[in-house]
Amino acid sequence: MTGARRKEQKRLEPNTQGVSLTLRVRYFETDQMQVAHHAHYFVWFEAARSEFCRVRGIDYAAMERAGYFLPIVEARCRYRTPARYDDEITIRAHVTERTRRTLKMGYIVLRGDAQIAEGETIQMLVDRDGKPRSFPPEIAARFDAS
Amino acid sequence: MTGARRKEQKRLEPNTQGVSLTLRVRYFETDQMQVAHHAHYFVWFEAARSEFCRVRGIDYAAMERAGYFLPIVEARCRYRTPARYDDEITIRAHVTERTRRTLKMGYIVLRGDAQIAEGETIQMLVDRDGKPRSFPPEIAARFDAS
Amino acid sequence: MTGARRKEQKRLEPNTQGVSLTLRVRYFETDQMQVAHHAHYFVWFEAARSEFCRVRGIDYAAMERAGYFLPIVEARCRYRTPARYDDEITIRAHVTERTRRTLKMGYIVLRGDAQIAEGETIQMLVDRDGKPRSFPPEIAARFDAS
Amino acid sequence: MTGARRKEQKRLEPNTQGVSLTLRVRYFETDQMQVAHHAHYFVWFEAARSEFCRVRGIDYAAMERAGYFLPIVEARCRYRTPARYDDEITIRAHVTERTRRTLKMGYIVLRGDAQIAEGETIQMLVDRDGKPRSFPPEIAARFDAS
Numbered sequence: 190m191t192g193a194r195r196k197e198q199k200r201l202e203p204n205t206q207g208v209s210l211t212l213r214v215r216y217f218e219t220d221q222m223q224v225a226h227h228a229h230y231f232v233w234f235e236a237a238r239s240e241f242c243r244v245r246g247i248d249y250a251a252m253e254r255a256g257y258f259l260p261i262v263e264a265r266c267r268y269r270t271p272a273r274y275d276d277e278i279t280i281r282a283h284v285t286e287r288t289r290r291t292l293k294m295g296y297i298v299l300r301g302d303a304q305i306a307e308g309e310t311i312q313m314l315v316d317r318d319g320k321p322r323s324f325p326p327e328i329a330a331r332f333d334a335s
Numbered sequence: 336m337t338g339a340r341r342k343e344q345k346r347l348e349p350n351t352q353g354v355s356l357t358l359r360v361r362y363f364e365t366d367q368m369q370v371a372h373h374a375h376y377f378v379w380f381e382a383a384r385s386e387f388c389r390v391r392g393i394d395y396a397a398m399e400r401a402g403y404f405l406p407i408v409e410a411r412c413r414y415r416t417p418a419r420y421d422d423e424i425t426i427r428a429h430v431t432e433r434t435r436r437t438l439k440m441g442y443i444v445l446r447g448d449a450q451i452a453e454g455e456t457i458q459m460l461v462d463r464d465g466k467p468r469s470f471p472p473e474i475a476a477r478f479d480a481s
Numbered sequence: 482m483t484g485a486r487r488k489e490q491k492r493l494e495p496n497t498q499g500v501s502l503t504l505r506v507r508y509f510e511t512d513q514m515q516v517a518h519h520a521h522y523f524v525w526f527e528a529a530r531s532e533f534c535r536v537r538g539i540d541y542a543a544m545e546r547a548g549y550f551l552p553i554v555e556a557r558c559r560y561r562t563p564a565r566y567d568d569e570i571t572i573r574a575h576v577t578e579r580t581r582r583t584l585k586m587g588y589i590v591l592r593g594d595a596q597i598a599e600g601e602t603i604q605m606l607v608d609r610d611g612k613p614r615s616f617p618p619e620i621a622a623r624f625d626a627s
Numbered sequence: 628m629t630g631a632r633r634k635e636q637k638r639l640e641p642n643t644q645g646v647s648l649t650l651r652v653r654y655f656e657t658d659q660m661q662v663a664h665h666a667h668y669f670v671w672f673e674a675a676r677s678e679f680c681r682v683r684g685i686d687y688a689a690m691e692r693a694g695y696f697l698p699i700v701e702a703r704c705r706y707r708t709p710a711r712y713d714d715e716i717t718i719r720a721h722v723t724e725r726t727r728r729t730l731k732m733g734y735i736v737l738r739g740d741a742q743i744a745e746g747e748t749i750q751m752l753v754d755r756d757g758k759p760r761s762f763p764p765e766i767a768a769r770f771d772a773s
Contacts, residue, residue, distance in 0.1 A: 217527055220363065222691075222696055235509060250565075250567055260660060262705065263704070265701070265702065275541070374521070382651075382654075412557070512657050513654070515659040
């Protein structure tokens with residue numbers, strides 16, 4: 190079992206290129222400190238994750254219709270420099286580890302060449318009832334591709 | 336048919352007392368103009384609507400499980416004075432009109448005695464497929480009660 | 482005075498082309514009805530307004546630094562068909578009326594050729610203390626351009 | 628210097644009681660997975676932090692007017708069980724470490740007796756220009772009180 194799991198698990202070489210999404214900080218996303226509110230970075234990570242899936246040919250909406258869900262079980266972010274209204278920022282999302290049932294992704298937030306934040310999420314594949322499931326091989330392969 | 340609709344329809348006397356919900360403006364809800372962002376007022380209206388349902392004995396979550404949904408088909412708000420971080424505000428929600436299939440509610444936002452905004456939403460009762468439905472009599476009665 | 486105001490005021494020909502912004506509905510923007518939550522449409526209107534300003538050469542961030550603010554005094558939206566996660570939608574923003582101190586803009590939300598929602602906002606030009614101000618001519622001209 | 632810092636620093640005994648805030652999950656806060664979206668937990672942490680300040684006699688709005696700001700430099704959350712629409716949840720906020728310039732707070736999210744999530748934030752005290760500052764003694768004392 191452990192062996193089976195090991196084979197499934199894939200510690201990826203850090204590939205911070207991953208898939209990039211560029212967006213502008215919305216006025217709605219600022220707070221009275223006149224910077225983007227920290228909670229929105231997790232929304233941007235998610236938007237980059239959606240883009241990652243699209244680029245890799247993973248139809249996440251279809252996955253949910255088929256009964257596979259990827260809820261976040263852990264999330265963190267480190268904020269270095271504030272992002273401001275209308276800033277054009279780029280979020281790079283990449284897979285850092287995939288096990289049979291979990292997906293760890295890393296994110297880098299860039300403004301121009303400056304790295305202004307970085308973060309990580311861990312997701313667990315579950316079915317409609319919240320029970321853990323194993324990644325179908327064809328989905329796993331798309332997450333693991335480099 | 337028109338007659339049937341008339342009976343069902345209920346133009347309520349303006350009762351701006353309705354059900355009240357008091358909350359504090361969250362830091363997250365401010366923007367760089369250092370006031371609460373206008374989109375959040377619709378979130379507050381919704382929270383007051385939830386409270387309205389609770390007070391009237393309408394279990395909206397159970398309604399959805401039973402296949403009844405009340406999506407917003409129209410919403411508007413007029414902003415008079417800004418709300419600021421940590422302000423304690425009260426939202427009063429009341430039904431202004433109910434027809435067989437629609438629900439019109441009005442909202443008043445108060446800070447102390449000052450009315451700082453007011454708004455309105457129109458919802459339509461639909462089933463899981465988005466098809467219009469008529470209010471079950473027991474639900475209708477609870478919305479109409481004064 | 483009324484005459485002066487009249488000259489300033491500009492009832493524009495309806496030009497629903499305006500400036501367009503295309504975006505994807507974020508997972509964060511959905512709610513448990515599995516559609517985009519109605520409050521986010523106002524965020525999209527705002528994003529389209531930012532794009533409108535950019536295209537017209539209006540630097541809104543600089544306007545704020547110079548002490549001009551455009552808070553929303555009224556907003557409304559009519560929702561026709563739900564937008565869903567990952568839908569690519571286009572928001573068209575156009576000026577419908579500008580007076581000395583107010584700006585009325587209209588918005589159309591499209592998915593493909595289908596108009597799924599439309600809305601309107603009214604903004605008032607104010608200074609740092611919230612006192613109404615008149616549009617500087619060079620800013621006015623950029624809003625009025627067609 | 629190190630000595631001075633040590634004296635200032637205060638490793639508090641874990642006191643997971645801290646200050647509690649009870650709220651209901653808003654419909655707006657759900658997503659199409661029909662649970663509260665993970666980004667909103669950080670908003671709840673912040674609301675509990677505001678309550679913590681109020682209870683301890685710290686006027687955060689006044690701190691900002693006086694030129695002290697507490698931006699988040701790091702945030703994380705671990706999600707155990709989903710929160711759902713209209714759930715009544717309690718967030719307990721407590722200080723876990725305070726140094727001269729940073730504040731680390733821990734959060735526990737409870738539904739009834741069940742701990743459904745926990746998190747942590749690190750904030751840095753800065754001035755209007757974003758330069759690190761030391762906590763004024765009277766503010767420090769209020770954060771450190773148990």
